[in-house]
Amino acid sequence: MKSLVIGTGGREHALARSLARDPDAEVHAAPGNPGIAEVASLHDVDPMDGADVAALATRLGVDLVVVGPEAPLVAGVADAVRAAGIACYGPSWEAARLEGSKAFSKDVMAAAGVPTARSFVCTTPDEAAAALDALGAPYVVKDDGLAAGKGVVVTTDRDEALAHAAACERVVVEEFLDGPEVSLFAVCDGTTARALQPAQDFKRIFDGGRGPNTGGMGAYSPLPWAPPDLAEQVLATVVQPTLDEMVRRESPFLGTLYVGLALTADGPRVIEFNCRFGDPDVQPVLALLTSSLGDLLKAAADGDLSAVPPPTFADGASVTVVMASAGYPESSSTGDVIVGTETLAVETDVDVIHAGTVRSDDGRLVTAGGRVLAVRAVGSDVADARAKAYEGINTISFPGAQWRRDIAAEPLGVVEGASLTQEN
Numbered sequence: 001m002k003s004l005v006i007g008t009g010g011r012e013h014a015l016a017r018s019l020a021r022d023p024d025a026e027v028h029a030a031p032g033n034p035g036i037a038e039v040a041s042l043h044d045v046d047p048m049d050g051a052d053v054a055a056l057a058t059r060l061g062v063d064l065v066v067v068g069p070e071a072p073l074v075a076g077v078a079d080a081v082r083a084a085g086i087a088c089y090g091p092s093w094e095a096a097r098l099e100g101s102k103a104f105s106k107d108v109m110a111a112a113g114v115p116t117a118r119s120f121v122c123t124t125p126d127e128a129a130a131a132l133d134a135l136g137a138p139y140v141v142k143d144d145g146l147a148a149g150k151g152v153v154v155t156t157d158r159d160e161a162l163a164h165a166a167a168c169e170r171v172v173v174e175e176f177l178d179g180p181e182v183s184l185f186a187v188c189d190g191t192t193a194r195a196l197q198p199a200q201d202f203k204r205i206f207d208g209g210r211g212p213n214t215g216g217m218g219a220y221s222p223l224p225w226a227p228p229d230l231a232e233q234v235l236a237t238v239v240q241p242t243l244d245e246m247v248r249r250e251s252p253f254l255g256t257l258y259v260g261l262a263l264t265a266d267g268p269r270v271i272e273f274n275c276r277f278g279d280p281d282v283q284p285v286l287a288l289l290t291s292s293l294g295d296l297l298k299a300a301a302d303g304d305l306s307a308v309p310p311p312t313f314a315d316g317a318s319v320t321v322v323m324a325s326a327g328y329p330e331s332s333s334t335g336d337v338i339v340g341t342e343t344l345a346v347e348t349d350v351d352v353i354h355a356g357t358v359r360s361d362d363g364r365l366v367t368a369g370g371r372v373l374a375v376r377a378v379g380s381d382v383a384d385a386r387a388k389a390y391e392g393i394n395t396i397s398f399p400g401a402q403w404r405r406d407i408a409a410e411p412l413g414v415v416e417g418a419s420l421t422q423e424n
């Protein structure tokens with residue numbers, strides 16, 4: 001199969017690597033990054049420009065386009081590719097509102113009877129204050145629009161909660177959900193879904209779940225402590241009712257429904273929906289996938305998941321640890337020279353997933369963003385995979401590099417932000 005992956009991050013690198021595993025695979029990516037270049041042919045494209053992406057896909061004659069990040073999906077890039085007659089894995093702009101607008105996704109959840117936090121949509125300071133008082137502390141205030149993982153404030157400080165609400169045009173104020181967080185990726189064909197193995201993402205910048213939220217500093221899968229039927233339960237109570245509701249609204253959802261869950265004392269509750277795979281949380285999941293990713297995503301893009309068997313996963317576990325540049329998450333540092341990634345290229349159980357890297361004019365690998373790269377390892381269990389990932393981290397360096405030392409250290413996953421008493 002000839003495929004084209006749109007995007008530049010760690011998610012796209014992990015996707016491209018998995019797609020490239022199929023014996024008959026020919027993988028292209030645009031714009032890509034230096035890591036993706038090792039497994040795919042790179043092309044220049046504006047990922048936000050649907051016409052540009054569709055023209056590239058047509059010129060290359062690909063069988064499948066996979067649009068990685070949320071911004072192009074929300075902008076309608078998948079619609080443009082499909083309009084050109086090419087199979088595309090990723091939701092329409094209309095369906096991508098499940099991530100693009102928190103108010104929209106809460107409305108769909110309510111209509112579909114999906115278990116989630118009680119919430120209020122607020123546009124004025126008075127409304128926000130009333131909502132905070134109705135729900136009580138800890139306070140959760142979410143920017144309504146896309147905010148690259150930084151639009152959410154969880155705090156016991158009412159003034160801080162109010163200040164965040166005032167800084168956003170429209171916010172969702174919601175009930176605090178207490179319990180371990182889980183990422184579940186459902187591959188959807190518009191009417192049905194197949195779940196991948198659950199993962200857990202460490203979202204705060206510092207060890208022990210302290211400091212500001214980030215896009216994710218590390219992840220692991222599977223979750224030995226989670227109920228074995230968690231994926232099936234979430235498909236039945238969350239994913240299928242959501243797909244049915246989207247069909248009812250004449251806007252079927254085709255692509256990844258990323259269900260961010262809190263496993264509360266009352267059962268799984270949805271924290272958020274995203275319309276694409278999570279990064280880095282999808283990295284360990286894909287490392288363990290033994291069935292063909294290309295066939296799975298193509299079947300979904302063709303609207304018929306029943307054409308392929310359910311995805312299968314290797315025994316054992318995978319852990320991924322992110323290295324971020326100086327200043328992240330408030331800012332990032334570019335142009336810092338990265339050394340040591342070549343050493344890991346010979347390892348079979350460990351790989352380097354590039355996110356914010358570029359080649360400088362003289363060919364050196366340098367930092368180009370907040371989350372720079374991740375070291376991903378597969379092992380016999382979480383502890384083994386974790387040890388290998390940290391051995392890998394120790395061989396890589398760049399000025400100002402920061403990473404957490406406690407990714408997957410606690411299999412019970414004391415949760416980032418969801419357990420303020422223990423964590424903050």
Ligand code: AMP
Binds near residue numbers: 142149271417
């Ligand atoms: P989101 O962008 O919705 O994923 O939120 C970012 C992070 O904020 C989540 O990963 C949680 O750690 C935290 N969070 C969001 N909503 C809630 C909630 N209702 N209760 C507790 N924590 C939350």
Ligand code: GLY
Binds near residue numbers: 216274278279
């Ligand atoms: N790792 C969280 C996300 O991709 O949104």
